[in-house]
Amino acid sequence: xxxxxxxxxxxxxxxxxxxxxxxxxxxxxxxxxxxxxxxxxxxxxxxxxxxxxxxxxxxxxxxxxxxxxxxxxxxxxxxxxxxxxxxxxxxxxxxxxxxxxxxxxxxxxxxxxxxxxxxxxxxxxxxxxxxxxxxxxxxxxxxxxxxxxxxxxxxxxxxxxxxxxxxxxxxxxxxxxxxxxxxxxxxxxxxxxxxxxxxxxxxxxxxxxxxxxxxxxxxxxxxxxxxxxxxxxxxxxxxxxxxxxxxxxxxxxxxxxxxxxxxxx
Numbered sequence: 430x431x432x433x434x435x436x437x438x439x440x441x442x443x444x445x446x447x448x449x450x451x452x453x454x455x456x457x458x459x460x461x462x463x464x465x466x467x468x469x470x471x472x473x474x475x476x477x478x479x480x481x482x483x484x485x486x487x488x489x490x491x492x493x494x495x496x497x498x499x500x501x502x503x504x505x506x507x508x509x510x511x512x513x514x515x516x517x518x519x520x521x522x523x524x525x526x527x528x529x530x531x532x533x534x535x536x537x538x539x540x541x542x543x544x545x546x547x548x549x550x551x552x553x554x555x556x557x558x559x560x561x562x563x564x565x566x567x568x569x570x571x572x573x574x575x576x577x578x579x580x581x582x583x584x585x586x587x588x589x590x591x592x593x594x595x596x597x598x599x600x601x602x603x604x605x606x607x608x609x610x611x612x613x614x615x616x617x618x619x620x621x622x623x624x625x626x627x628x629x630x631x632x633x634x635x636x637x638x639x640x641x642x643x644x645x646x647x648x649x650x651x652x653x654x655x656x657x658x659x660x661x662x663x664x665x666x667x668x669x670x671x672x673x674x675x676x677x678x679x680x681x682x683x684x685x686x687x688x689x690x691x692x693x694x
Contacts, residue, residue, distance in 0.1 A: 440613045441470065441477035442606055447597050451478050454595045460548040460571040462591065465599030468645025470610075471574045474599070475529050484568055485526030487517050491536035497543045501556055513559055518543070522554045525568035533573040534586050541590045547571050548593035578642075604630065607646055615653040625649045628666065628691045632674075638683055644670055662692040 451474075454461050463471045472488075479486035489500065502516040521528035533541070546553050552565040573594065575586060602610060604626050611622040632644040648669050655665035666688045671681050 438480050439473065439477045440610075441473055442602070442609045442613060444599075444602055444606060447474065447599075448478070448481070450595070450597065452482070455482060455484075455570050458552060458565075458567070458570075460573075460594045462586075462594035462596045463572065463574040463599060464577050464596065465574075466578055466601065466645065467576055467642050468647030469599045469601055470646065471599055472529075472531060475527065475572055475574075479527050482527075484570070485521075485524060487521040487526060487528045489517050489528070489530050491530055491532045491534075491540070493535060493537070495536040495540060497537075497539045500540055500543055501554070502558075504558065518547075519554060519556065519563065522547070522563045522565050522569055525566045527570045527572055530571075530573040532575055534575045541587065544571060544573075545590065545593065548590070601633065602646060607649070610646055611649060611653050614650045615657055617653045617657050621653060621656060624691055625653055625666075628670075628688065631687050631691075632670065632684065635683075638680055639677070640674055640680065642674065644674065648673055663688060666692060 451461060455478075463474065465471055475488075476486060489495070498516065500516045500518040502514050502519050504511050505514045506512075515523065518528055530536070530544070543554075546555060547565060547569075548571055552569070554563040554565065555561070556563065601607070607626045607629070608619065608622040611617055611625060612619065617625075626649065629644040629646070629649045632640075635643075651673075652662075652665050652669035655669060656662050667685065671684045671688065674684065675681055
């Protein structure tokens with residue numbers, strides 16, 4: 430494990446014992462699943478842990494068109510010859526380090542089958558097209574994340590996949606920790622952090638407003654960053670929160686009322 434000073438690590442404010450659990454999972458060669466809403470620090474946590482453990486980080490942003498070949502690799506024609514090109518998952522297995530599949534349930538179903546041998550006692554990656562079976566080295570770790578709020582009949586993680594992982598649940602931080610995050614990320618003063626956190630909590634508590642996602646900690650960080658750079662607070666909140674959360678004019682007007690109550694001229 431690399432000995433890094435806390436000041437050298439990507440900023441992360443722990444909410445519990447997730448750092449300890451992750452370190453134990455890595456030490457015991459166990460894969461980790463992180464679930465939680467958008468913008469609560471899942472990716473930042475993985476980045477922090479990779480730096481903390483001194484491991485390379487191979488990140489794949491999963492999407493609807495991501496196939497197993499995109500992860501494992503494919504044959505390409507180069508200079509008139511057919512050559513094999515490793516995908517990010519294969520590179521991570523060959524080189525070691527953390528392979529992070531962000532929002533894994535967004536990928537096509539055939540991709541989850543590919544990771545099964547890496548996420549159980551076998552810790553191997555069969556590559557049918559080359560006839561190889563790669564054994565994962567000690568430094569390799571598989572980490573996946575997803576947002577349970579988006580789960581439905583078509584986009585859920587199968588129990589046969591989910592039960593291969595040690596799981597961590599992330600949620601919106603409490604007020605004190607969220608203030609700490611805003612200050613750590615942006616260097617803003619306590620008063621601004623408190624006002625933005627209170628604003629975010631007000632938006633999250635709305636009952637009669639149709640929002641697919643509520644105000645994330647990430648969006649509050651964006652707002653604090655813009656305000657610190659000199660942008661008017663109301664305009665910063667409009668751009669970072671209102672327009673990012675909804676395209677509906679009436680919903681946007683309702684959110685602006687809350688913002689004006691907090692930062693009104």
